Amino acid sequence: MGNRAGRRGQLIVLSGPSGVGKSTVIAELFSQRENLYFSVSFTTRKPRAGEEEGISYHFVDVAEFQRMISAGELLEYAQYVDNYYGTSLKLIQEQLDRGIDVLLDIEVQGAAVVREKCPGAVLIFIVPPSYEELARRLRGRNTDDEPVILGRLRQAREECRRAMEYDYLVVNESVSRAAADIQAILRAQECRIQNQMQFIEGVL
Amino acid sequence: MGNRAGRRGQLIVLSGPSGVGKSTVIAELFSQRENLYFSVSFTTRKPRAGEEEGISYHFVDVAEFQRMISAGELLEYAQYVDNYYGTSLKLIQEQLDRGIDVLLDIEVQGAAVVREKCPGAVLIFIVPPSYEELARRLRGRNTDDEPVILGRLRQAREECRRAMEYDYLVVNESVSRAAADIQAILRAQECRIQNQMQFIEGVL
Numbered sequence: 001m002g003n004r005a006g007r008r009g010q011l012i013v014l015s016g017p018s019g020v021g022k023s024t025v026i027a028e029l030f031s032q033r034e035n036l037y038f039s040v041s042f043t044t045r046k047p048r049a050g051e052e053e054g055i056s057y058h059f060v061d062v063a064e065f066q067r068m069i070s071a072g073e074l075l076e077y078a079q080y081v082d083n084y085y086g087t088s089l090k091l092i093q094e095q096l097d098r099g100i101d102v103l104l105d106i107e108v109q110g111a112a113v114v115r116e117k118c119p120g121a122v123l124i125f126i127v128p129p130s131y132e133e134l135a136r137r138l139r140g141r142n143t144d145d146e147p148v149i150l151g152r153l154r155q156a157r158e159e160c161r162r163a164m165e166y167d168y169l170v171v172n173e174s175v176s177r178a179a180a181d182i183q184a185i186l187r188a189q190e191c192r193i194q195n196q197m198q199f200i201e202g203v204l
Numbered sequence: 205m206g207n208r209a210g211r212r213g214q215l216i217v218l219s220g221p222s223g224v225g226k227s228t229v230i231a232e233l234f235s236q237r238e239n240l241y242f243s244v245s246f247t248t249r250k251p252r253a254g255e256e257e258g259i260s261y262h263f264v265d266v267a268e269f270q271r272m273i274s275a276g277e278l279l280e281y282a283q284y285v286d287n288y289y290g291t292s293l294k295l296i297q298e299q300l301d302r303g304i305d306v307l308l309d310i311e312v313q314g315a316a317v318v319r320e321k322c323p324g325a326v327l328i329f330i331v332p333p334s335y336e337e338l339a340r341r342l343r344g345r346n347t348d349d350e351p352v353i354l355g356r357l358r359q360a361r362e363e364c365r366r367a368m369e370y371d372y373l374v375v376n377e378s379v380s381r382a383a384a385d386i387q388a389i390l391r392a393q394e395c396r397i398q399n400q401m402q403f404i405e406g407v408l
Contacts, residue, residue, distance in 0.1 A: 125397075185395060187392070188391070192371065200373065
C-alpha cells in the first residue's frame with residue numbers, strides 16, 4: 001500500500017480467559033494475514049510433551065531469564081507458580097521497525113505493562129458470548145476435572161473485570177467472526193489519524 | 205448480532221475536500237451496508253436542476269431555518285455565501301435511538317461542532333492519494349474553469365490541515381478500498397470497549 005509505505009508495525013495485545021478459544025482465533029488470523037509476527041514468550045518452565053523450542057516458547061533457564069530482566073531485554077514478565085514468563089523487547093522491535101505487526105498473547109497483568117510502556121499498542125480482549133458458554137466450552141474440552149474448571153471460571157470473571165482497560169472487546173461467538181472483527185480493528189487502526197500523520201504531512 | 209442488540213447507532217461524520225470522490229465512496233458504502241441512514245442537510249439555497257427535496261437537501265426558506273436555529277433543532281449549521289446549511293438533530297436522534305448508524309457529510313467547521321456536542325461521534329476525513337491527483341480529478345470533471353479549480357485546491361490544502369481533528373484518515377486511492385476502510389472503521393468502532401460496556405456487564 002503506497003501511502004502506508006515506511007510505516008511502523010502495530011503492536012497488538014490479545015488477552016482473554018482460558019477456554020475462550022483464543023488460540024483458534026489466532027490461528028485463523030495467521031491463516032488470513034501476512035505481515036504479522038507472533039511473539040513467542042520466553043519461559044523457565046520445562047517443555048511439556050509436544051512443545052517445541054521457538055514455537056510454543058523459548059525455553060531458557062532461570063539464570064538466563066534473570067540476566068534478561070537485568071539487561072532490560074524484556075518488555076514484560078511475570079512469575080506463575082515457580083516459573084517465569086516474559087516477552088522479548090528486542091525481537092518485537094525488530095519486527096515493528098520492519099513494518100511488521102506483532103501479536104502478543106499475554107495475561108491482563110502483562111497487558112497493563114505493555115499499555116504503560118507502549119502507548120501506541122492496540123489492546124484487544126476476547127470474551128465468550130456468555131459465562132454459560134465459557135463453562136460449556138471448558139467442560140467440553142474434557143481436560144480438567146470440575147474443581148479446576150470452577151477455578152478457571154472464577155479467574156475468567158476476574159479477568160473480564162479488567163477488560164475495561166483494553167481498547168477493544170471481541171466476542172468469540174464464532175471463530176470466523178472474531179477473526180474478522182480483529183482484522184477490521186487492525187485495518188481501522190491503520191487509518192487512525194495518529195498513524196497517518198506522515199501521510200498528511202506528505203499531502204500538505 | 206445477539207451481543208449488540210439494544211445498542212445505539214453510531215454517528216459518523218465524513219468530510220473531505222471537493223473533488224476527493226466522497227459521494228462515490230458514500231454511494232458504495234450504502235450499496236454494501238444496511239442499517240445506515242444518510243442525514244440529508246437542510247438548506248435555504250434554491251434547488252438546482254435535478255436536485256430533489258429530501259434527497260439532495262431539505263429545502264426550506266430563511267424564516268423556517270431561523271426558526272429551527274432558535275428552537276435548537278439543529279445539531280450544527282453554517283452560512284456559505286448567502287445560504288444556510290444545517291443538520292437536523294431530531295432526525296438523527298430518532299435513527300440512533302433505533303440502533304441505526306447515521307452518516308453526516310459535512311464540512312470541517314460543522315464536524316468540529318459535532319465533535320464537541322457528540323463526543324461519541326466517529327470523525328472520518330477522506331483525502332486524495334496526493335495533491336497532484338486531486339488537481340487531476342478536479343480538472344478531469346470539466347465543470348470548473350482554472351481559477352475556480354485553483355481556488356478549490358487552495359481550500360483543499362486548508363481543509364487537510366484540519367484533518368488532525370478527525371479520528372480517522374481514509375485515502376481514496378480506489379473507491380472500493382476507501383469503502384472497505386470505512387467498513388472496517390465502523391466494525392472496529394462496534395468493538396471499542398466504550399461501546400461494549402453493556403455486554404461486559406452482562407457477562408459479569
